[in-house]
Amino acid sequence: MVLTWDSTIRNELEMVEQEMRDRVFSEQSILTEISLYVIGSGGKRIRPAIALLSFRSNGGEDPNKVIKIASAFEMIHAATLIHDDINDNGEFRRGREAAYKHYGTQRALIAGDFLFVKSFKLGGIFNEVIVDMIADACTSIAESEMLQILHEMETDTTISDYIKIIEGKTAKFMEAGAKIGAYLAGSDAKRIEEMGAYGLNIGMAFQIMDDILDIVGNQASLGKPRGVDYMDGKPNLVLLYAMADETYGKEISRSFLKKDKTQEDLGTVLALVAKTDAVEKAKALARTYTADAKENIASLNDSDYKASMAILADTLVDRST
């Protein structure tokens, strides 16, 4: 068997799928349908994978200990996607119409709440330490989404503002997953922190790659159009670097600040960005995070799980979807 980031946890990931399907059952079948529409539309299952790999690589043996919480992470993620798309008017998600487009905003909003509640019910099986870690990570998501809104159409957003936004929006949630995996495997406090740092670094790299793919990705394989952040006035990392470019920065900034952007504007800006080193700079930053992530797992005993975690780090920055 060729080792990939998920080859060591295929069975566990299948258990997560089953757990999620069981958990979203509702006597109001439309809630189940919307939940499955979102959960079933693919996605890489990075969040449960991080919890599962952290558990296994730290010697955790009984997967049943970690499946429910790993599932809760993916369900919370699905809930945030539903609400995000409502807020961003995102039309496509994973190659499908966004849930609110398909089912209407009212139903999608309620389905998001439903998924949140079902996730917290799963979290409640565990003790306060775990509930706190999840709740704090979810708080960070809400706070960072708010911070992101406050920075919309702001060309003077700094890289450090940006880092703060993606930390809260994506990375802290993955940090929590990695910490909980190690905690459930019985690791000590130092190891739990190391695993948390791995999750955080992975999350940063993951989100930066998302930004890069928003600029240079392939629409068909991404399942959504390019340039969404530009159109929405969200200064992602590539755009921030590009707007700081000596030659083309001013023109890109002017275009970014336009209120009613056209597809033609987008084409022009993407061509300008391509003339800068913004994508390379963003990739370089992503790679510093994956390098750190690999250091964070250095103290683990060697195992296929540990190897998977290193592969996951590399895969995230080499991916095209």
Added chain:
Amino acid sequence: MVLTWDSTIRNELEMVEQEMRDRVFSEQSILTEISLYVIGSGGKRIRPAIALLSFRSNGGEDPNKVIKIASAFEMIHAATLIHDDINDNGEFRRGREAAYKHYGTQRALIAGDFLFVKSFKLGGIFNEVIVDMIADACTSIAESEMLQILHEMETDTTISDYIKIIEGKTAKFMEAGAKIGAYLAGSDAKRIEEMGAYGLNIGMAFQIMDDILDIVGNQASLGKPRGVDYMDGKPNLVLLYAMADETYGKEISRSFLKKDKTQEDLGTVLALVAKTDAVEKAKALARTYTADAKENIASLNDSDYKASMAILADTLVDRST
């Protein structure tokens, strides 16, 4: 001191206010602001009161045991109000602009999620029994909101459909609060069920009175316009009874089914409803629930708390706001 429904728990209710203010603190001050805008806009605090009274009337002594969970109930309620208003385009709430009108839909949606998460963090302090009761009640809210949407503009909604909707939307949440209060006071299973039945019956009466006030209430003291359910195509109990009236029912139904209703239509319908016995019938049904609620507390030892619970039952059906 004259005994009222809340005179016995004034200190505890003040502790709940403080707890909520502490809990909604966020480094993103706008999240705190929106949370306080909604929480601080008044409201009767019925949900925490039910948990507090159930705790006290069952011999619970240390209020600190119950304050956090009582606060979680009010915060979850606030979260659902924010999301409900987005879904219903409700313009006013407790005499103020709805949060999404005041802060914009994006920010309000996130603030609702934030309040949910903060409530569940509070819930996580307690054991799985309690988290389950809250999560299941929240699931019922989501399910009933969905059921309510499915019944919009449906004149063939039955009274039993209606009962099911308000049970899930309002009453089961109050049931959970009453059960948890008794549970934390150390009551036995039978007593916990009795208290749950009290909460459920109170909740049914409360929601029916809400429907009645939507039809015959005073706009100024309600803090929102009358006839919202009619305008939104929601067949509330009074409207259901009125649409079944032999003389005026057909005309009321026809008007209810109109797509673009005017204030004039509303005036006409309210005048027609007043000619039927729909409000009296609805009040009679509410009174059967409060009578049941008072029976549910019969086995409690006499105390001012028990007396408050009986007063609360009566107050809910005699209220004008």
